[in-house]
Amino acid sequence: MAPTHEGQQSQAGRHQEVGHKSLLQSDNLYQYILETSVYPREPEPMKELRELTAKHPWNIMTTSADEGQFLNMLLKLINAKNTMEIGVYTGYSLLATALALPDDGKILAMDINRENYELGLPVIQKAGVAHKIDFKEGPALPVLDQMIDAGKYHGTFDFIFVDADKDNYLNYHKRLIELVKVGGIIGYDNTLWNGSVVAPPDAPLRKYVLYYRDFVLELNRALAADPRIEICQLPVGDGITLCRRIS
Ligand code: SAM
Ligand code: CA
Incomplete structure (x- = not known):
């Protein structure tokens, strides 16, 4: 009709x-x-977390339900077990990941803000998947540096979802390319940046969109030219670029 x-x-x-x-x-x-x-x-806990997040003042940051469904399917398709997420907020993409992993699967989850993670945590606990999550509060970059220095984490991650400070994505990429396994995937989120990647120079963009746009443009160029990965940029959500490590 x-x-x-x-x-x-x-x-x-x-x-x-x-x-x-x-x-x-x-x-x-x-x-x-x-x-x-x-x-x-949509699994009931994801619906509950989505509705809870909708009431939060920063809800613009949450992963959309269609992207959550996509991530959940992707993780199952690649049989992901050891994963990482940079940028958790209230945990919608984290929950989509946790539900997709086997019972002994792991997610190293990082965010500078623990409060928002704790807002969604009861829903994650109720869903019976909190034991898969190792949450670290603080900036992700020093943690990645420690992991690189330790040596034993090289090539160990099946999947890494990056959804945090866009001005650091290239810094993350330098480290993550070492930490993801050959054949594994890094997903960079928001790579179409509200469509602003094709906005004319005088377009009236919101301040934060304008501020991060050049970083996103630089990232997209760098990923497209990186011979260590195969890429696929999908117009899901705000754009997600999947990078499959090949060497
Ligand atoms: N993936 C989340 C979801 O599904 O709801 C959305 C993440 S939100 C777009 C971005 C998050 O990155 C924020 O919660 C913010 O606190 C976090 N963040 C910003 N800078 C960061 C940093 N340097 N290290 C780790 N997390 C950071
Ligand atoms: Ca995002």
Whole structure:
């Protein structure tokens, strides 16, 4: 049945609420994906965490439900067991990961903010997957440096999801390429940066979008030119670039 005019309006409204969570040009199409394929299959704990996060003032940062579904499927497809996440917030992508891993799977999760992680933690605990998570509070870069120095973590990660400070992505990449195993995947999130990667120079962009845009552009160029990886940039959420280490 074709949606009514009123229906179209409210759907557009809902898409606005999720902000840059999808770059699809049609609000109705995005809503169709969510309502047909994502929400009906979303695990109950993820729904609970998504609804809890929606009430938080910084909810623009959360991973969208369709991207959560994608990550969950990807992790299962590659049989991921040992993983890392940089940028947890309230834990939606973390929970999507934890639910995908086997019972003895591991996630090293890092964020400078423990409070937001603890907001979602009860839901993660209730879902019975908290034992897979090793949360470290603080900036990720020094932890990566320690792991590089220790030597024993080289080539040990099946999957690494990077969703934190965009101005550090290239610094992360330098280290993560050593830590991910050959054949493993690093996923860099927000690589289309609210569509701003193609915005004209005089486009009226929000301050934080403008500030990080050059870093995202630089990252995208560097990843495309890096012979150590194969890449695939997907227009899911705000853009995610999958990098498969080949050497
Ligand atoms: N993946 C999360 C989700 O699914 O809800 C969203 C992460 S949010 C976009 C970015 C997070 O990165 C914030 O929680 C922020 O505190 C964290 N962050 C910022 N700088 C960081 C750093 N240097 N090291 C670790 N985490 C950092
Ligand atoms: Ca993100």
